[in-house]
Amino acid sequence: MRHKPLVRPTRRWASSVTSDGMTIATFNANSVRARLDLILDYLAEHRPDVIALQETKVEDAKFPAEDFHEAGYNVVFHGIRTYNGVAIASLDPPRNVEIGFGDLEFQADARIIAADIGEVRIIDTYVPNGNAFGSEKFAYKLKWLDRFREYCEGLDPSRPIVWLGDVNIAPTPDDVYDSARKLGGVGHHPDEFAALDAILEWGWVDVFRRFHSGPGHYTFWDFLIPNGVDRNLGWRIDHIYASPGAVEKCVRCEIDRQPRLHARPSDHTVVFAEFEL
DSSP, X not given: OXXXXXXXXXXXXXXXXXXXXXXXXXXEOSSTTTTHHHHHHHHHHHOOSEEEEEOOOSOGGXXXXXXXXXXXXXXXXXXXXXXXXXXXXESSOOEEEEESXXXXXXXXXXXXXXXXXXXXXXXXXXXXXXXXXXXXXXXXHHHHHHHHHHHHHTSOTTSOEEEEEEOOOOOSGGGBTTHHHHTTSTTSOHHHHHHHHHHHTTSOXXXXXXXXXSSOOOSBOOTTSTTTTTTTOOBOOEEEEEOTTTGGGEEEEEEEOGGGGSSSOOSBOEEEEEEEO
């Protein structure tokens, strides 16, 4: 599938990190237009070098690219109306942008975009939710994950590569607030664990877990749970993974809960990692 991303401006803008460091963030916006003020405030305050967005929920012609440009960010995106959608905003102009897996089967679901930012390859994904175990959507989720596993086999593990986004899997008991009750349901199912493990065999490392252990570290709190954020009844489903060529360069990875406390929040929050390159 051919894609001509809108890439402006074409120079590097000022960053809040040193020239040999890179801050890379991920955020499921749950509609980039509904969350635009939140995103722009975050960019102005924290100035990450890269932010990967998921669930942008807008077709390309209506993506608010000019707002990102005015904030000093280049942006490339792939979206469809109402559902899914991914985008990468960066201070450095993106290069070698790729949309989808390069085949016809998955090209229309707007769930993966990749680009070189500086020396790092960024792969932004919005993994299917799966809806319910045993459903057609759950089968599609497993099929999509297997296709992503094949995609990873074509990557060079010696390169600095960061895969991040909404993975829609809480892979361990520590990654969901009530594992015993949630086990076997969508997002916390053994079939999903196996699919993710098969992907990780390529060499991906969950950089958040390099720095933080134990339960209570969540990135998603369901709107349907009363006071879910205050009670910390959440899931860690937004992940940042580093290739073998990047993992030792990661010096920090954190969950920033503040965006979830915004007046008009997404049900997810921001995760960011810092790399010394």
